[in-house]
Amino acid sequence: MADTTPTTIRPLPASEVTSWDHTADVVxxxxxxxxxCAAIEAARAGASVLILERTGGWGGAAxxxxxxxxxxxxxxxxxxxxxxxxxxxxxxxxxxxxxxxADRDKIVDYCDGSVEHFEWLVSCGVPFREAFWAEPGWEPPxxxxxxxxxxxxxxxxxxxxxPAPRGHVPQMADKRTGEKGGGYMLMKPLxxxxxxxxxxxxxxxxxxxxxxxxxxxxxxxxxRYGQQVAIRADRGVVLATGSFAYQQQMIEGYxxxxxxxxxxAIEEHDGIGIRVAQALGAELAHMDATEVAFFGxxxxxxxxxxxNGRGQRYIAExxxxxxxxxxxxxxxxxxxxxxxxxxxxxxxxTTETSTPFFRQPPTWAAESVAELEADMGLPAGALTSTxxxxxxxxxxxxxxxxGKKPEWVTPxxxxxxxxxxxxxxxxxxxxGLRTDLDSRVLHVDGAPIAGLFAAGRCTSGIxxxxxxxxxxxxxxxFYGRRAGIAAAKN
Amino acid sequence: MADTTPTTIRPLPASEVTSWDHTADVVxxxxxxxxxCAAIEAARAGASVLILERTGGWGGAAxxxxxxxxxxxxxxxxxxxxxxxxxxxxxxxxxxxxxxxADRDKIVDYCDGSVEHFEWLVSCGVPFREAFWAEPGWEPPxxxxxxxxxxxxxxxxxxxxxPAPRGHVPQMADKRTGEKGGGYMLMKPLxxxxxxxxxxxxxxxxxxxxxxxxxxxxxxxxxRYGQQVAIRADRGVVLATGSFAYQQQMIEGYxxxxxxxxxxAIEEHDGIGIRVAQALGAELAHMDATEVAFFGxxxxxxxxxxxNGRGQRYIAExxxxxxxxxxxxxxxxxxxxxxxxxxxxxxxxTTETSTPFFRQPPTWAAESVAELEADMGLPAGALTSTxxxxxxxxxxxxxxxxGKKPEWVTPxxxxxxxxxxxxxxxxxxxxGLRTDLDSRVLHVDGAPIAGLFAAGRCTSGIxxxxxxxxxxxxxxxFYGRRAGIAAAKN
Numbered sequence: 016m017a018d019t020t021p022t023t024i025r026p027l028p029a030s031e032v033t034s035w036d037h038t039a040d041v042v043x044x045x046x047x048x049x050x051x052c053a054a055i056e057a058a059r060a061g062a063s064v065l066i067l068e069r070t071g072g073w074g075g076a077a078x079x080x081x082x083x084x085x086x087x088x089x090x091x092x093x094x095x096x097x098x099x100x101x102x103x104x105x106x107x108x109x110x111x112x113x114x115x116x117a118d119r120d121k122i123v124d125y126c127d128g129s130v131e132h133f134e135w136l137v138s139c140g141v142p143f144r145e146a147f148w149a150e151p152g153w154e155p156p157x158x159x160x161x162x163x164x165x166x167x168x169x170x171x172x173x174x175x176x177x178p179a180p181r182g183h184v185p186q187m188a189d190k191r192t193g194e195k196g197g198g199y200m201l202m203k204p205l206x207x208x209x210x211x212x213x214x215x216x217x218x219x220x221x222x223x224x225x226x227x228x229x230x231x232x233x234x235x236x237x238x239r240y241g242q243q244v245a246i247r248a249d250r251g252v253v254l255a256t257g258s259f260a261y262q263q264q265m266i267e268g269y270x271x272x273x274x275x276x277x278x279x280a281i282e283e284h285d286g287i288g289i290r291v292a293q294a295l296g297a298e299l300a301h302m303d304a305t306e307v308a309f310f311g312x313x314x315x316x317x318x319x320x321x322x323n324g325r326g327q328r329y330i331a332e333x334x335x336x337x338x339x340x341x342x343x344x345x346x347x348x349x350x351x352x353x354x355x356x357x358x359x360x361x362x363x364x365t366t367e368t369s370t371p372f373f374r375q376p377p378t379w380a381a382e383s384v385a386e387l388e389a390d391m392g393l394p395a396g397a398l399t400s401t402x403x404x405x406x407x408x409x410x411x412x413x414x415x416x417x418g419k420k421p422e423w424v425t426p427x428x429x430x431x432x433x434x435x436x437x438x439x440x441x442x443x444x445x446x447g448l449r450t451d452l453d454s455r456v457l458h459v460d461g462a463p464i465a466g467l468f469a470a471g472r473c474t475s476g477i478x479x480x481x482x483x484x485x486x487x488x489x490x491x492x493f494y495g496r497r498a499g500i501a502a503a504k505n
Numbered sequence: 506m507a508d509t510t511p512t513t514i515r516p517l518p519a520s521e522v523t524s525w526d527h528t529a530d531v532v533x534x535x536x537x538x539x540x541x542c543a544a545i546e547a548a549r550a551g552a553s554v555l556i557l558e559r560t561g562g563w564g565g566a567a568x569x570x571x572x573x574x575x576x577x578x579x580x581x582x583x584x585x586x587x588x589x590x591x592x593x594x595x596x597x598x599x600x601x602x603x604x605x606x607a608d609r610d611k612i613v614d615y616c617d618g619s620v621e622h623f624e625w626l627v628s629c630g631v632p633f634r635e636a637f638w639a640e641p642g643w644e645p646p647x648x649x650x651x652x653x654x655x656x657x658x659x660x661x662x663x664x665x666x667x668p669a670p671r672g673h674v675p676q677m678a679d680k681r682t683g684e685k686g687g688g689y690m691l692m693k694p695l696x697x698x699x700x701x702x703x704x705x706x707x708x709x710x711x712x713x714x715x716x717x718x719x720x721x722x723x724x725x726x727x728x729r730y731g732q733q734v735a736i737r738a739d740r741g742v743v744l745a746t747g748s749f750a751y752q753q754q755m756i757e758g759y760x761x762x763x764x765x766x767x768x769x770a771i772e773e774h775d776g777i778g779i780r781v782a783q784a785l786g787a788e789l790a791h792m793d794a795t796e797v798a799f800f801g802x803x804x805x806x807x808x809x810x811x812x813n814g815r816g817q818r819y820i821a822e823x824x825x826x827x828x829x830x831x832x833x834x835x836x837x838x839x840x841x842x843x844x845x846x847x848x849x850x851x852x853x854x855t856t857e858t859s860t861p862f863f864r865q866p867p868t869w870a871a872e873s874v875a876e877l878e879a880d881m882g883l884p885a886g887a888l889t890s891t892x893x894x895x896x897x898x899x900x901x902x903x904x905x906x907x908g909k910k911p912e913w914v915t916p917x918x919x920x921x922x923x924x925x926x927x928x929x930x931x932x933x934x935x936x937g938l939r940t941d942l943d944s945r946v947l948h949v950d951g952a953p954i955a956g957l958f959a960a961g962r963c964t965s966g967i968x969x970x971x972x973x974x975x976x977x978x979x980x981x982x983f984y985g986r987r988a989g990i991a992a993a994k995n
Contacts, residue, residue: 023950024949024950025720025786025948025950114761115761115762115764116756116757116758116761116764117761230515264951266606267606268606268788268789268790268791268939268965269789269790269791269792269793271604271605271606271607271791271969271970272605274605274606290949290950293783293786293788293949294786294948294949294950295786296515296783296784296785296786298758298783299758299759299789299792300758300759301758301759301761302759302789302792302793303759303792303793325817325818325819325906325907327815327817328815329815345835345836346835346836346837347836394894394898394905394906395894395897395898395905396893396894396897396898397894397906400890400891400893400894401890403886403890404884404885404886404887404890407885407886408884408885408886415884415885416815416884416887417815449758458515458784459514459780459783459784460513460514460515460780460784461754475758479761480761
């Protein structure tokens with residue numbers, strides 16, 4: 016089907032399709048984490064499956080990611096490493112951490128299915144090494160398989176639910192070169208599993224619009240090398256096209272704090288899956304929610320104090336750095352400075368558990384906090400009073416203001432360094448299509464749109480305003496499977 | 506057209522409408538500020554106009570509102586009261602105040618048309634008294650016509666644009682009883698103007714879905730006393746149905762910080778105008794944006810210091826209280842305490858310009874800040890250090906930390922009172938349909954949806970994340986007029 020009509024994303028009536036270029040029971044748009052899991056499950060359920068991928072290879076953002084999958088409730092890996100967890104405990108934490116308005120049913124469902132999902136990933140060949148990385152940070156420095164990735168063991172969550180690490184990361188083949196990171200090691204066995212199951216793939220295929228028969232989705236129009244291609248989906252279409260981090264109008268209209276700072280997404284994340292479904296009346300959720308990375312060394316942060324543009328502390332510095340990023344961007348207008356004593360600075364540089372990511376030289380070095388305060392241009396007393404209050408309690412190894420754990424609390428005196436970390440944030444979008452527990456895309460009237468399924472970051476998953484590392488590969492894989500199962504049955 | 510089929514909001518093909526109960530050139534859904542302005546302009550352009558109102562009378566949320574209309578650029582009222590302003594100066598302020606991602610074209614357009622819009626309102630009979638109310642607060646206590654309503658004269662905006670008051674409020678007939686507030690005095694002459702122009706109104710008519718002929722909107726299905734009613738719109742339908750503050754699922758999915766705290770909206774604000782347009786593929790914008798009221802007496806706030814749950818100041822206390830509300834709810838997790846010295850407290854109570862709104866007795870009274878800090882359960886030093894830094898600069902009548910104006914800065918010493926203001930916020934939603942400068946509802950593909958127009962709080966107007974009092978009646982009336990003009994021409 017060749018066509019030169021202008022591009023539109025409005026649905027095309029099936030009656031206007033003169034011939035179909037491809038046909039499958041289940042058509043999956045996007046060969047990232049959600050797409051591959053949907054394809055595997057649909058194929059296992061007996062459906063013929065065709066994946067449409069806009070780039071020249073499988074992987075999506077997932078293959079470039081660190082690879083965390085947020086799982087818990089007592090996975091074999093958690094158990095082997097001595098951590099107690101239960102679905103209820105996991106849900107309690109996630110409901111506290113993922114923001115007001117989070118989809119409670121989805122979180123409970125996700126927690127209940129988490130152990131089975133871990134086993135499923137392992138059965139597909141995803142490797143996890145039985146080793147725990149205990150340090151604050153973004154990722155383990157080697158090939159450890161488990162880590163805290165949401166501030167479970169930091170204030171305020173360590174008093175809300177029993178802390179358990181849930182960041183499961185596939186064993187990396189070569190962490191040093193970065194070529195085979197956790198995300199790659201997750202995607203590779205899954206793509207191989209899909210291929211063994213006979214899943215078809217068409218690359219260089221950009222989806223443009225959905226094809227409908229009345230209210231039912233029956234296919235997709237895609238573009239390949241300038242030509243329109245019509246793909247019939249006898250049972251269902253699964254949208255798994257990723258976030259809208261690179262669609263400028265959507266960022267401005269829905270998540271404007273990310274203007275100019277997309278990260279951990281790929282340029283292909285242009286929101287197309289969201290938009291073609293919106294054109295059919297699909298409901299959205301949590302479009303303003305964003306993951307926010309903070310480009311400060313967690314080992315430095317934990318040993319210092321982080322202050323805002325007024326010299327005030329605002330977060331327990333030993334928590335998940337993604338929480339620091341969100342608090343900094345959304346609550347502190349992206350203003351942050353790290354203040355750290357000379358001894359703690361040296362310790363952070365030289366500790367065996369040091370992680371050199373995001374390291375920078377100090378912006379200011381001073382003989383005293385008062386001198387640093389003046390050098391930074393802060394009003395007299397703004398920073399010195401903050402440090403005085405911190406030191407007063409640090410002398411008793413406590414942080415009643417923000418609850419940093421005692422192991423990281425030491426008074427700041429003598430020479431100090433200041434790091435200008437204003438604007439040190441970037442991130443990707445978490446909002447998208449509203450889906451049910453079977454990954455059916457919901458219309459604004461509350462009913463599912465017949466024949467349309469979605470998973471991954473083109474949907475609103477378990478996150479509302481908050482985030483934990485591993486939630487995206489986690490709910491993307493989990494609800495990707497559901498999408499494949501539901502579409503195959505359709 | 507009687508019908509007992511289940512309610513749906515999906516569009517109905519015109520071919521399925523067997524008979525039309527009403528017909529007009531322009532059909533307006535909602536008889537609030539946006540609806541009445543659309544109706545007036547459509548009628549003046551020669552169209553027959555029918556308003557569908559779901560309650561038993563005109564007014565909507567507007568008639569219950571304080572009545573501010575945000576106007577500037579040199580209105581006759583501004584000029585008569587000695588304030589210089591220009592459209593450029595107004596736009597500079599609004600672009601700084603209304604949040605990242607605000608619709609620049611719409612703001613510039615709104616500022617350029619502001620003087621004409623003021624004159625139009627006056628020509629419709631809306632009264633404004635030439636008097637200025639200079640105090641911090643929500644509303645003038647009497648029938649003054651002009652006031653600062655966005656923090657124009659407070660930090661940080663007073664150094665970004667030349668301060669000019671732009672909160673224009675219709676002269677109230679009886680402020681004491683509250684029966685004829687500014688919003689009522691705005692709506693009444695407009696409703697009378699519409700009636701004189703022969704605009705028809707059908708009350709008790711709840712819109713349910715749009716009627717379409719292909720891609721074009723040609724009517725509305727409404728429900729009245731359990732019966733479905735079909736209304737044909739020969740030229741266009743204008744949606745002016747208000748916010749989604751009372752639609753629980755939308756609040757949870759789009760603006761979850763408002764869960765449990767809707768305010769300054771009416772229960773009829775169920776998002777129906779947004780949803781029927783979404784069902785046609787309409788694009789949304791800034792769905793997370795909210796106005797947030799703060800229920801503290803502005804005269805008290807300006808004379809004291811406002812601190813968060815950690816005892817830290819976070820905003821210039823003499824600014825627009827709506828900014829205080831947003832900062833408290835969104836950036837401080839709804840934690841706020843007012844700390845005020847005894848003398849300042851007495852002054853706030855007894856000043857001639859005192860406004861008794863939102864007054865409460867102190868939660869704590871103490872002989873010193875240290876005692877108050879302990880009574881409040883704050884960590885030792887948390888509040889005392891805040892007050893020390895404040896006092897240090899207040900001694901020189903300055904507030905370098907947050908820029909409160911010198912007239913409000915005095916040291917806090919001696920007996921002191923503390924007010925627990927946690928959870929003192931509530932608000933309404935600002936997000937909605939994305940419209941162009943002619944109030945045409947835009948499809949997600951960027952093109953207008955033929956025959957569909959919208960204005961008021963079912964649209965995303967000039968506000969992104971920020972707010973100024975008068976923006977809702979302001980852009981509602983301004984783009985309501987545009988909707989009426991465009992629909993009549995259609």
